[in-house]
Amino acid sequence: MIIYTFPVRTAFIDRDLEMIGPVSAIKSLEFTQSPLKLPFFFVLQFFQLLWYLPKTSQYLCFFGGYHSVLPAWFGRVFGKKCTIQAGGTDCINMPEIGYGNFRKKWLRKATVYSFKNCSLILPVAEALVKQDYRYDPKISPKQGLLNLIPDLKTPIQVIPNGFDTEYWRDLGKERKPFSFISVATGTSHPARAIVKGYDLIEKLAENHPDWTFTLVGDSAYVSPNSNVLVLGKMNPAELLNSYNSHQFYLQLSTSEGFPNALGEAMACGCVPIGSAVGAIPEIIGETGLILFQKDPKMLNSLIFTLFNESSKVSPQVARLRILTHFSFKNRRDALLKALNLY
Incomplete structure (x- = not known):
């Protein structure tokens, strides 16, 4: 069984469950985005991961952050694969506009630990690996995982998002x-x-x-x-x-x-x-x-x-x-x- 953790349920998560569900048992465990609830959710997640440990084959996380620390640790200690899908904010440091995991001390530490200790990183875009950012001149150009974690050794493979083009289609309506x-x-x-x-x-x-x-x-x-x-x-x-x-x-x-x-x-x-x-x-x-x-x-x-x-x-x-x-x-x-x- 795959344990899938994430900070908030989104369309990304639903699409992944739709892709993985038919070929593997998968259990989704939502974390929290509330700083006040963090201590409770760390304790809750620890016992959830412990409870499911005998049935767990690997861990999957969407975004790196607080919610991925324990899956990365469990993966290391118990020899199970832990994959983190990097989605955006976990690869960015933009304090100028109040955005990115790396602008906050403890969130940065959690993100760095997770990416360094997981088995595989799957960013959704090449720019999240390393980029020379030039769009807004007031923002630091050095963005992406390899700029923000220079000693990162974890394997990285970019897998872009995909879309159900049978559903998302042109209906021929007047625009x-x-x-x-x-x-x-x-x-x-x-x-x-x-x-x-x-x-x-x-x-x-x-x-x-x-x-x-x-x-x-x-x-x-x-x-x-x-x-x-x-x-x-x-x-x-x-x-x-x-x-x-x-x-x-x-x-x-x-x-x-x-x-x-x-x-x-x-x-x-x-x-x-x-x-x-x-x-x-x-x-x-x-x-x-x-x-x-x-x-x-x-x-x-x-x-x-x-x-x-x-x-x-x-x-x-x-x-x-x-x-x-x-x-x-x-x-x-x-x-x-x-x-x-x-």
């Missing part, structure tokens, strides 16, 4: 011209909003009152612009319809690993506009727009350039990119092979 959508959770927290690029989106909305913007994922987020519609979390069916009613998808993150919503939206035919961070340029390829520096004027100019290049404003091209490079099957096969299940 409102100059309509933009972006999906992110927790954006009512100002630091999180900046991480997800909402400051740039608001500047676009302010400068173009005739364009429409939909921000999905946090109903508590407050926009100063009347042409910005804020919606809460959506189920997959609601997201499918929302993607299909918009012309463009915005992923203007200041930092990112491998954003699921971007791939989903492209599979649904949204033309992507993204920042040059994490796997975003790799996902978009030649099918949309890449903003190489955080600059509202540059973004505005590039969007008008995109409008004038009709060949790029194509739902079919964006969808084909996901079908070709980021299929559900590709990720499933690579993940099962890395876990010795395939």
Whole structure:
């Protein structure tokens, strides 16, 4: 049986369970993101891991952090494989915008211990291994695991996310011209909003009152612009319809690993506009727009350039990119092979 630990249940987790469940018994153990609850959850997790130890074949963690310390330790002590899937914040140190595990002393120690003592690291993007970050000039350029943990010896294998392109598809609906959508959770927290690029989106909305913007994922987020519609979390069916009613998808993150919503939206035919961070340029390829520096004027100019290049404003091209490079099957096969299940 695989023990799967994570700090919070997300679409990433559900997709992994869907991939692994048919070929191996797997038990998911959710941890906590609350600092006040940390001592309790460390004790709880210790006894959970002890209880399941006789049946455990290996440990799997999504993100490195507090929740991965004990699985890495159990793996070491009892000779069981422990794999950590690095997802983004666990490979980043950006105190300038209040983001990344490495900006907090004890979380950094937990993250470093986990990555040094696990058996295998599976980042979702090459940029999480090592990157020379240039998007926001006020942020340190040295990001990624090998920059932040120079003596890291643990084997690393990049496995990008994959998407169910039979579900996430172009429904052939009419799309409102100059309509933009972006999906992110927790954006009512100002630091999180900046991480997800909402400051740039608001500047676009302010400068173009005739364009429409939909921000999905946090109903508590407050926009100063009347042409910005804020919606809460959506189920997959609601997201499918929302993607299909918009012309463009915005992923203007200041930092990112491998954003699921971007791939989903492209599979649904949204033309992507993204920042040059994490796997975003790799996902978009030649099918949309890449903003190489955080600059509202540059973004505005590039969007008008995109409008004038009709060949790029194509739902079919964006969808084909996901079908070709980021299929559900590709990720499933690579993940099962890395876990010795395939």
